[in-house]
């Protein structure tokens with residue numbers, strides 16, 4: 001009888017294989033107290049073990065980019081003076097031996113990281129655990145068990161896998177893994193994604209339920225592990241795996257094609273980025289441009305508001321990387337859920353409806369002008385466009401445009417080049433910008449619909465509130481009518497509308513959005529080829545007829561059902 005276990009989807013894909021239970025040798029930490037005379041030698045032991053591990057990390061022969069990133073991250077953590085000082089203090093001041101000092105320091109670091117609010121930083125706790133294992137093995141002179149020698153077709157089950165475990169896996173032999181612990185943003189999950197290997201994490205106590213050797217199916221798309229599946233189930237998955245392989249090959253060929261529907265509607269399929277690394281990935285994935293560069297990350301990673309010059313360098317490099325492909329850069333969208341370490345936002349009852357984005361920028365014009373100057377200057381190097389977020393009133397857009405014009409006059413005087421035809425558009429993400437779209441389009445060169453916010457403001461449903469998550473749907477007919485209205489208004493004015501909210505990379509929605517007349521889809525890089533594939537194989541006019549039917553629906557559920565049937 002098959003047993004089915006659910007887990008968090010760390011990496012998509014399907015695999016059929018045999019389970020391999022990976023257990024780590026339990027480490028017994030020596031708790032002997034040492035004498036003052038021994039302290040120097042004990043600290044030297046830890047230092048040597050750390051140095052040995054750092055040396056190992058520097059050998060990047062045959063390492064993937066993800067492995068190299070992890071090696072760099074571990075090297076950085078190990079070179080943090082706080083880490084080594086804490087170990088040294090435990091040895092020198094508390095007379096703890098090398099093993100105990102290392103063990104306690106790692107546990108403290110793991111505890112600190114686990115309590116952080118940020119998902120990504122919290123997951124760095126597993127990197128500290130990993131470092132702890134690696135350095136401890138070296139201290140004890142034990143060779144760590146690894147996953148480099150498994151039989152072909154193994155699905156690894158473990159309480160926890162560290163980033164080193166995952167990167168040491170023999171990729172020819174291991175077809176997937178599932179762990180009790182871990183989160184979607186852990187380094188372990190990131191490696192699985194880059195290896196294109198199905199993986200589940202957060203499975204509770206799966207490692208206590210498995211003996212090893214059982215036949216199993218790992219479904220990374222559905223978050224499911226099926227142990228001892230029936231012959232029929234295996235046959236069903238064999239077909240799915242074959243289809244998936246064929247699709248992957250097809251998508252690899254499609255990614256760099258132009259997305260033109262069967263009846264000739266050309267659509268741009270672009271990417272959303274937060275930094276230059278994202279842009280590199282987007283280019284590799286065949287993006288036609290960037291539909292949204294979220295510049296707030298530049299501000300969040302700085303220790304003060306970034307200067308004009310430092311921003312100019314980034315915008316210029318991004319523009320040049322894209323050549324003549326469009327790069328839409330959003331001006332600072334800070335506030336709401338996004339704060340800055342170096343700036344005290346006013347305490348507000350409703351920060352999402354508060355002092356944020358263009359409101360804050362127009363209130364702090366000196367700061368805003370630095371960003372606009374950097375953008376206008378960078379426009380000389382390619383196809384850069386400026387996008388203003390969270391616009392509610394026409395005068396916000398007019399004032400931003402006035403500032404851009406003022407900067408152009410200044411740059412003329414200074415003899416600095418810029419693109420004289422630089423486009424300035426807006427994000428349509430508030431109800432008022434939809435309702436007033438016909439007025440906005442007089443002053444905007446393009447629209448880009450931010451469905452993440454538009455859906456929350458149209459439906460009065462907080463996009464981050466789990467209690468009402470069932471009410472938050474981009475398929476709500478009110479949202480779809482808003483989208484249609486905005487696209488129609490822009491077309492009547494001879495302009496275009498894109499979409500940079502997550503709805504644009506919902507692969508189930510591509511036909512519907514094509515039918516509504518969308519001109520540009522911008523979202524996750526990983527979805528570019530699939531979106532292009534759907535567009536190339538669809539007819540815009542046929543989808544427009546389907547979209548009409550959808551716009552006549554009364555309920556979200558009706559829309560979702562029709563969209564599913566129409567796939």
Ligand code: PEP
Nearest residue numbers: 429450451452453500501
């Ligand atoms: C949006 O609101 O759809 C959007 C793309 O912006 P953000 O998610 O950054 O608010």
Ligand code: MG
Nearest residue numbers: 429450452453
């Ligand atoms: Mg938004």
